Amino acid sequence: MKIEQIYTGCLAQGAYYIESNGEVAIIDPLREVQQYIDKATANNAKIKYIFETHFHADFVSGHVTLAEKTGAKIIYGPNANPTFDAHIAQDNEVFHLGEITLTCLHTPGHTMESSCYLLKDKNGKDYALFSGDTLFLGDVGRPDLAQKAADMTQEDLAGILFDSLRTKVMSLADDVIVYPAHGAGSACGKNLSKETVGSIGDQKATNYALRADMTKEEFIKEVTDGLLPPPAYFPMNVKFNKEGYQNVETIISEAKAFDAKTFEIVANETDALILDVRHQDDFEKGHIPKSIFIGIDGQFAPWVGALILDYKQPILLVTPVGRENETITRLARVGYDATLGYLSGGFETWKKAGLDYDTVTSVSAETLEDVLKQAQNDTKELAVFDVRKPGEYEAEHIVDVPSTPLDFLNNHLAEFPKENDFYLHCAGGYRSMIAASIVKARGYHNVINVLGGFSAIKKTGIKTTNFVCPSTLK
Incomplete structure (x- = not known):
């Protein structure tokens, strides 16, 4: 048995590669899926299942593309209603993977379809819980994101989450490993740990939301207290994850490299947003007038989602040379697919063309x-x-x-x-x-x-x- 956490820092997101006896399951994959295919191919293994813990709001998952490329089955928990072909698991349904199994534990509260997947080893012993956004290290999933979809208040959802945690999660043995979907920096919780792997026992001892003597009323108050408004792009990502999306490879192939003069003409003709992703020191010294800075080496994707309110907004990029495709991919991770192209040769091309630039x-x-x-x-x-x-x-x-x-x-x-x-x-x-x-x-x-x-x-x-x-x- 092999378990690998594939952690993406800018999204504070953990995807998982699980392999047993030549069969592979991927949990909560990123939108760019070739890495999972390559890993399985290198191990002479076949991807059998794609498990989704819920309809993610903070990123576009790679489930649709990965299923198309591999023939693997997409699995969601109860209450999920995607428009594409997927298997909607029943609570406690068991999925066999080589010599191990994964059991769907329906844990509504963060969203109504939220589910965890309990991995049992070849001897049938509970080994690890892939807890999605139900349980984080140090926190639990925020209960306010699915209010409109579920026609419930955040207090209603928090109460349901309390029951899910007590009946499905806290009943597990202390030595069961916890693999959450997110760590510190994610907007899906408010008190997430910087650690990305823990145990049920550690969380019972340290997680404020899992106190043994906590009443449901206390849980509801503490979990809902101090929640900031969710980023504006969250509903759009949920829509993509429910209904499908374009292959990110197609988005990259359609983006064009523009010389400086053409870049200027396209910007004027399309009313595109010019997004400069270089280091802030470089942007300070010189940038295209009216361009917006969001550095690729910071919390790039979440800030794009928070500040660019129209995900259909045409975008032109100014990037460090050689990081054009990376930037397009990272925009697509959060649903921004309308990248028209980028300034070939980077900002120095603009300066050499003698075009006006601004400073901070x-x-x-x-x-x-x-x-x-x-x-x-x-x-x-x-x-x-x-x-x-x-x-x-x-x-x-x-x-x-x-x-x-x-x-x-x-x-x-x-x-x-x-x-x-x-x-x-x-x-x-x-x-x-x-x-x-x-x-x-x-x-x-x-x-x-x-x-x-x-x-x-x-x-x-x-x-x-x-x-x-x-x-x-x-």
Whole structure:
């Protein structure tokens, strides 16, 4: 028996390759599926099953393409209603894979079709639980995503999740390994561990939602407390996962390489969004006017999903040379398939063509400290905005600086001064550069980025506090 976790950091997502006696099961595959096929081929094995723990909201799964390429059967738990051919398992239905079995445990609550898969070894012993979004390490799946589809409140779903965990998960032996679908950084939970593999016993001892003496009422309150609104792209990904989608290889093949002049013409004629995915330092030094920065080496896909609201929006890419196909693929992972093409040769091609470009003004945290002191001496207000998440802001922030989370930046545009300089900071510089690119594209060229973000600010004498003024959190 072989179990391999294939973890994708930018999505904080774990897919699984399970092999026994020449037969393979894939659990929650990514949209680009060739890696699973190659792995099975190298091991002289055949992919038999594709298990889906639920209709994912945060990424487009590869189940449809993988089934088309291999003939493997797609398996969902009870209540699933895909439009493509799939086997809808019954609760406790057993699937044989070589010398081992996988049992479908219906665990509704995160969504109504959510299911875990319990792997038993060749001796019939419970060995591992592939827990999907039902159980994470340190947390459980958020119960607010399926409200409209299930015609229930988040409290209703949380109550169902409580029962699922108590009857199907916590009853397992402590030594059963837990393989979750996500880790820290995923928007599918609020308290996920950085670890990606654990055990039932560890979770009983450390997971706040699995306390033995916890009442259902306490569970509902704690699980629903502090949930941020889900990213706007989640419903679109659920739709793709239910109804199918285009092969990502086709999307890559149809994207064109444009020289600088053609790139400019296509951008003007199509009203495409120019997405620059280079490092923030490179974007700062020079970028195509009105382009948006979301760096490929940060939390790329989730920020694309949170900030580009129309998944059908035509996109033109500026990437590091050699990373064009990677960028197209990573956009497609979260359902953004309308990539028209990319700037051949990268940004240097644009500069060599003599075309106009823009820059971002940045200052150090020490300079910000000096500017703040001078403004205080002159009894002038200085506009500084914190684009981190509300939880980060609540933990500590600059005195009198409002919370303007990047996720909802468009709701705060009216607060930015149109003439005087204003400053943006995040934790380390990635998100503030995204924010700076957005406000510059909206015509605010008086924006200044703070290098190093709050990590650098804390090393200065700038006063900070953990006091939260409710009026600043919107």
